[in-house]
Amino acid sequence: MNILVCVKRVPDTESRIRIRHETKSIVEDGLNFVISPYDEYAVEEALKLREAKGGMVRVVSVGKDEAVAVLRKCLAMGADEVFLVKDNSPETYDGLRTARIIARAVERKFAGTDLLLFGKQSVGADNSQVPAMVAELLGLPQATVVTKLEVEGASATALREIEGGMERVVLSLPAVVTAQKGLNEPRYETLKGIMAAKKKDIPVVKLEELGLGPDELASQVEVTGLDVPAQRQAGKILRGDPAETARELVRLLRDEAKVI
Amino acid sequence: MIAVFMETRDGKIKKSSLEALSEAKRRAGEMGVETAAVLVGGAVADLAPAAFGRGAARVFALENPVLADYSSQGYALALAEFVGEAKPAALFFAATAMGRDLAPRVAARLGAGLASDCVKIAVKAGALEFTRPIYAGKAYLSFTLRSTPKLATLRPNTFPLGEAVSGGGEVVRKSVSIPDGAVKGRVVGVIKEDSAEVDVTEADVIVSGGRGLKGPENFALLRDLAAVFPRAAVGASRSAVDSGWIGHQHQVGQTGKTVSPNLYVAVGISGAIQHLAGMSSSKVIVAVNKDAEAPIFKVADYGIVGDLFEVVPRLRDELKKVLAE
Numbered sequence A: 001m002n003i004l005v006c007v008k009r010v011p012d013t014e015s016r017i018r019i020r021h022e023t024k025s026i027v028e029d030g031l032n033f034v035i036s037p038y039d040e041y042a043v044e045e046a047l048k049l050r051e052a053k054g055g056m057v058r059v060v061s062v063g064k065d066e067a068v069a070v071l072r073k074c075l076a077m078g079a080d081e082v083f084l085v086k087d088n089s090p091e092t093y094d095g096l097r098t099a100r101i102i103a104r105a106v107e108r109k110f111a112g113t114d115l116l117l118f119g120k121q122s123v124g125a126d127n128s129q130v131p132a133m134v135a136e137l138l139g140l141p142q143a144t145v146v147t148k149l150e151v152e153g154a155s156a157t158a159l160r161e162i163e164g165g166m167e168r169v170v171l172s173l174p175a176v177v178t179a180q181k182g183l184n185e186p187r188y189e190t191l192k193g194i195m196a197a198k199k200k201d202i203p204v205v206k207l208e209e210l211g212l213g214p215d216e217l218a219s220q221v222e223v224t225g226l227d228v229p230a231q232r233q234a235g236k237i238l239r240g241d242p243a244e245t246a247r248e249l250v251r252l253l254r255d256e257a258k259v260i
Numbered sequence B: 001m002i003a004v005f006m007e008t009r010d011g012k013i014k015k016s017s018l019e020a021l022s023e024a025k026r027r028a029g030e031m032g033v034e035t036a037a038v039l040v041g042g043a044v045a046d047l048a049p050a051a052f053g054r055g056a057a058r059v060f061a062l063e064n065p066v067l068a069d070y071s072s073q074g075y076a077l078a079l080a081e082f083v084g085e086a087k088p089a090a091l092f093f094a095a096t097a098m099g100r101d102l103a104p105r106v107a108a109r110l111g112a113g114l115a116s117d118c119v120k121i122a123v124k125a126g127a128l129e130f131t132r133p134i135y136a137g138k139a140y141l142s143f144t145l146r147s148t149p150k151l152a153t154l155r156p157n158t159f160p161l162g163e164a165v166s167g168g169g170e171v172v173r174k175s176v177s178i179p180d181g182a183v184k185g186r187v188v189g190v191i192k193e194d195s196a197e198v199d200v201t202e203a204d205v206i207v208s209g210g211r212g213l214k215g216p217e218n219f220a221l222l223r224d225l226a227a228v229f230p231r232a233a234v235g236a237s238r239s240a241v242d243s244g245w246i247g248h249q250h251q252v253g254q255t256g257k258t259v260s261p262n263l264y265v266a267v268g269i270s271g272a273i274q275h276l277a278g279m280s281s282s283k284v285i286v287a288v289n290k291d292a293e294a295p296i297f298k299v300a301d302y303g304i305v306g307d308l309f310e311v312v313p314r315l316r317d318e319l320k321k322v323l324a325e
C-alpha cells in the first residue's frame, strides 16, 4: 500500500503571535517552527499501516527551504521518502492554492498512491480546507476529522467526529483521510533515525515542474486587516469564605454580566 | 443572492444553519440582494418552512434518493450544480463537522475561495469582508475573496439568530442527477454519545475541568454544576483528557475544540496559552482556582480564589436557587 502524507511547517502552539502592520503579516523572527501537530498523527498512522500491510510511506510539504526540517523529522520517525515542493510565497491563508499544488504533485509525481493522509487542520491557518479540496480536485472520496481508521483490501472504514457522536464512513481507495487527535500516539524519533535522516538528500520539486498557470497559483485571499484580539479587561477576583464568594459570583453573573 | 446551505440532522434544520441564514439575511439586506436557503437530501422540500421562518426569500430543494445519506461528494456535486445555475454571489455554511467537510469540496469544484470559520462578516464598498481567527484566536484576519462566488463557513454560536418571521415563499425543487460511481464514500452509520450530552461547540454554557480535579470521578462535580443550566456541556483541559479522565471530544483549546459560549467556567485549569486559544472568545469567563497567580485569572471576567472542592458544590446550590426564582 502506497501512502502519501502531507505535512506543513507551522509556529508551535506556545508561540506569542506578533503582527507587522505594514505588511499585514505575522512576525516570524523568533518563532519556533514545528510540524503541525495533527500532521504528526497522520505520519504515525501511515507508519502503522505500512507496518501492517507493507508498502511505502512518502511525505510531502509545500513551502520554503526551511520546511526541510519537518521533513527530516518525518524521515527520523520512519518515512521512506520525503519531498519538498518548493514554494517561496509567504503564507496566503488560502487553501485552494495549496490544494492545487498538492493535487497536481500527486498526479505528476505520486501516481499510484492508495491513501492520502493529512492533518485535520494546519495549526495557524486553521483552515481545514486543503485536504477536502485535494480530494475534490482528484475526484477522491474523503473522511475528515478521523479518530479511527481501518483498511481492508481496496476500502477503508473511518470513524469521524461529529457533534455529539461519531460517523462511520466507508471509502473506496484511493481516498483522502484527515487525522484528529485520538487517532494514535505519534512515536518519538530514534537517535538512529535522526542520524540517518540528517545524511539524506531531500529531493526538491520545483513549482514550475507542476505546470500550474498563474491563475491557479494566485491567492483567492486579499488581506484587508490583521489584528490581535482586544485584551480582556481585568476581572473581579473574589476571595474568602467559599459560600460567600459563590453567592457573590452568582449575584454578579445575574446582575452585572446578565448571563443567567 | 446570498445562498445558505441548510444542514439537516434527524430530519431537522440545525440551529447553526439558521444562524448562518440570519447573518446572510442581514448582509444581503445591506447589499440589496435576495437571501435563499438550500436544502439537499432525498426529499427535503418539507423542511422549507423553517427556512422561511428565518427570512429566506426562496428555498431550493436539491433532491435525489442517493442524497438521503450525507456524502461529501454527492452533496458537493449538487451544490456546485446549483451554483452554476442560480449564480449566487456567495454561499454560506455553518462551520459544523458537516460544513467543514463539505464547503472546501464545493469551493474546489467551483474554483472559488473559501473563508473558514468566520466570526464576523461585513459589507465594505459593496463587497463581503470576512473576519476569522487564525493561530487559534491569537490573531484575527480580515479579507475579501477574489472569486465569484465567495464561500464561507460561519462559526456556530457566534452570529445571532434573526427574528422569526411568518409567511412563506417560493420553493424550487430540483432533481439532481448523480452519475453512477460519482460517490465513492458514504456514511454507513452514526454512533451517538450519551444523547443527553450537548457538544461543547453547541453549548450556551461550558463548565470545564483541568488537572485540579485530581481524578476522573470528580468530573461528577462539574456535571452536577452543568446540569443546572439548560444547554450546558462539560469541557476539559488537555491534561485532563491526556490523563484519561474524560473523552478527547471534550478538550477545549488549540488542539481541541474552539468554543464561544455565553458563559465559560474554568475549574482547576491553570490557563496555558493553548487552552486560552480555544476559549478566550467566550462572552463571559469565570475561573475557580486555588492559585491566585494562575494565568487563567488574566482572562477571567470573574474569579474565585479557592479550593474547587469547596467552591463548586456551593456554586451549584446557589445557581440552582437563583435560576429557580
Ligand SMILES: Cc1cc2nc3c(=O)[nH]c(=O)nc-3n(C[C@H](O)[C@H](O)[C@H](O)COP(=O)(O)OP(=O)(O)OC[C@H]3O[C@@H](n4cnc5c(N)ncnc54)[C@H](O)[C@@H]3O)c2cc1C
Residues within 6 Å of the ligand: A013, A037, B209, B210, B211, B212, B213, B236, B237, B238, B239, B240, B251, B252, B253, B254, B255, B256, B257, B267, B268, B269, B270, B271, B272, B273, B274, B275, B278, B288, B289, B290, B291, B294, B306, B307, B308, B309
Ligand atoms: C502542541 C500542544 C497542544 C496543546 N493543546 C492544548 C489544548 O488544546 N487544550 C489544553 O487545555 N491544553 C493544551 N496543551 C497543554 C497545555 O500546555 C497545558 O499543559 C494544559 O492546558 C494544562 O492543563 P491544566 O490547566 O488542567 O493543568 P495544570 O496546568 O496542571 O493546572 C492545574 C490547575 O489547577 C489548580 N488547582 C489544583 N488543585 C486545585 C483545587 N483543589 N482547587 C482549585 N484549583 C486547583 C492549580 O492551581 C492549577 O492552576 C497543549 C500543549 C501542547 C504542547
Ligand SMILES: Nc1ncnc2c1ncn2[C@@H]1O[C@H](COP(=O)(O)O)[C@@H](O)[C@H]1O
Residues within 6 Å of the ligand: A006, A007, A008, A036, A038, A039, A060, A061, A062, A063, A095, A098, A117, A118, A119, A120, A121, A122, A123, A125, A126, A127, A128, A129, A130, A131
Ligand atoms: N503547505 C502545505 N504543505 C503540505 N501539506 C499541507 C500544507 N498546507 C496544508 N497542508 C495539509 O492540509 C492539512 C489541513 O491544512 P489547512 O487546510 O491549512 O487547515 C494540514 O494538516 C496538512 O496535512
